[in-house]
Amino acid sequence: MATNATPFPHRISTKDQYFEAWKMAHDKPQEFWGDIAGSYQWMKPWQKVQSGDFNDLDIKWFEGATLNITANCLDRHLEERGDKTAVIWEANDPKEAPITYTYKELHAEVCRFANVLKDRGVKKGDRVVFYMSMVPELLTGVLACARIGAIHSVVFGGFSAQALAGRIQDCEASMVITCDEAYRGNKTIPLKAITDEALESCTTVKDVLVRKRTGGSITMKEGRDHDLLPMIEKASSDCAPEEMQAEDPLFILYTSGSTGKPKGLMHTTAGYMVWAGYTFNNVFQMDEEDIYWCTADIGWITGHSYITYGPLLNGATTLMFEGVPTYPDAGRFWEVVDKFKVTHFYTAPTAIRALQAMDIELVRKHDLSSLKVLGSVGEPINEEAWEWYNKEVGKERCPIVDTWWQTETGGIMITSLAGVTESVPAHATYPMPGVNTDLVDNEGNIIEGNPAEGNLCVHNPWPGMARTIWGNHERYKETYFTTYPGKYFTGDGARRDNEGRYRITGRVDDVINVSGHRIGTAEVEDAINEHPSVVESAVVGFPHDIKGQGIYAYVICQPGVEKTAEELKPELNEIINKVIGPIAKPDVIQPVSGLPKTRSGKIMRRILRKIAAKDLKDLGDTSTLLNPEIVDEIKKGAGL
C-alpha cells in the first residue's frame, strides 16, 4: 500500500472519466474504494473493504484496518510539503494580523494540544465537546482529539446554554473546550458564561479548557476550569498518533430532524477519511499552490469535512475565518479573497443573497481575479443568486459547484466537478461515484426514466455515511431507513432532468432550512409551548428572500388570553433563545384560535404552509377537516 502523499491520486479530469468512475464504483464498489483507500497511510491493512447493508444496518468500511486520520492530514505531508501553508487564519477584525501555520507548525500545534488533553486524562473513546468561535484552537483541538482517539463533538457557538447542555449530557462528555468570549462582527458572545450555565446540569464534565480570546471578564471555577493557551505553549510537540480501528468513532455532530431532540450523528474513522478526501479532491480540483476558503463554521458538518479534514487530507491550504460577511462592511468576503488571493471559494446561498442585496461597488472594488472555482452549499440556490454569483463574483469564468449533501452523509453527494462536468444554474447535477440515487414516489415506487421528480433516496452504503445516532441505533434505523425500506431517505425532494442531472427542491419533511441552518419545526414548537399562556403551536417554513426559508409560527393561547403578535414576539423569542438559540427565532408569529386538523387530530401542515407562503392556490379540499371554519379565520389573520 502506498504510504506517501502523491499529489491528488484518483483525480477525475474529464467528463468521460467521471462516468467511468461512477460506473466502476457502481459495478465493483469493493475494488473501486479499495483502490482509492490505497493512497492513504494505514497502520494495518483491511480485511474487507465493505460489509453490511441497509437492511442489517451494520455497515463497516475497511474493517480490520487501523489508522489515524491526523497521520493522514499532517504527518503524511511533512516530507513533501512541510513548509507549505496548511492553515491561514483571518481574524474578525481586519486590522488584527492573520496567523498562518505550515504543515510542520500545524503538526506541532496539534501534538501539543493532544498532550494537553492527555495530561488532563482524556483517553481514546472519551467525548470532548467544543463550544468555541472560529479561533485556530477549534481546528487544532478537533485534530488533537483525533490524534489521541477522543471523539469530538462541536456545538455551534450560536446555541443556547440549554441546547449545549442537552448535547453534553447526550454524549456524556468529560471535557468542554470553550472561549472566554467570541468576537462576532461588532458583538461579543459570552461563551464561557453560557458554558457555566450549561454545566449546572451536566454531571460528566470534569474539565473545562478556556481559550482566552477577548480578555472579557469570566469566572474560572477552581479545579475545573483551566486557561488553555499557556498549557498548549508548555506542552511537548511530540505525540504519536493513536492506532484507531477503521470503525472507531471519529466525531459526533448534532443536527435537527423532523421529530424529537437533535440527533447525534456518529461518523467513524476510515470511511469518513476516504470520503472527505476523495470528494474534496474531485469536487474542487485544486492545484498545489491554490488557496481554498470555505466560509462555514466548524460547528457544522461543512466545517468538519471542508475546512478541516478534506483540505488537510489533500495537503491543501485552507483559510479559516473568525468573522462575519458584513463586518466591518458587506465587502469583507471579497476583501479577504483579494487579501489572500483565494482561488477556491465555498459559501452558502444565504450569504450570496444577502451580499447580492448590498451596493455592488462592495464587490466590484475588490480584485477577485485570483478566483478559479466557486462553491455553494447548505440549501437550494435560486437561479437569480446563482447568476449573480457567476457574473459578479466569478466574472463568468469560474465553474460553480452546487454541492448537495447532509450532516448524515459526511461529505458531498451530488455536485458537478469543477471544470470537469458542467455547472447548471440551481442544479447540483451528478451524483459522486459511489452514490446510487433513486427518486421514489410517496409509496416508495422508484420513478424510472427522465425527467422525473420525487423523494431523494440513496440505495447503497457509501464510505462517509454516518453509522448511527449516538446511543440510539433504533432511532437511526427508524429515521432514515424505514420510510422506504432498503433505502436511505434523505428528507429532500429532487427533480432529475433529461441528462440525469439533479436539482434539489428542498426538504419534504418537517425540517426547515433557515439561512442554511437546519431547524426542526417540532423543536421550535416545543420551545414555544413552554410559554405559560400557550396551549398549542404549529411551526412551518415559508419562502424568504434572503434566508431561503423563514420560520412562521401559529400560536394558540389559553382561553381568555388575548395576546397580539407584537406582544407575543419578545416573550416567545426569549424562550426560544433560552431553549435553542437565536437562530430559531420565528420571523412571523400569528395568534390563532385553532389549527386545521384532520379527523384523527393531525395538524394539516400543508394548509399552514400555503397560508404562510401567501399562496392560496391548490389549498385542497378543506371540508374533510375536523374544523374547516378555522381555515378562513387563519387566512384572514394572515391578511389574505
Ligand code: PRX
Ligand atoms: O435540504 C438539504 C440542504 O441542507 C440539508 C442538510 O443540512 P445539514 O445537515 O445542516 O448540512 C448542510 C451542509 C451540507 C439537506 O437535506 N442542502 C444542503 N446542500 C444543498 C441543500 N439543498 C439544496 N442544494 C444544496 N446544494
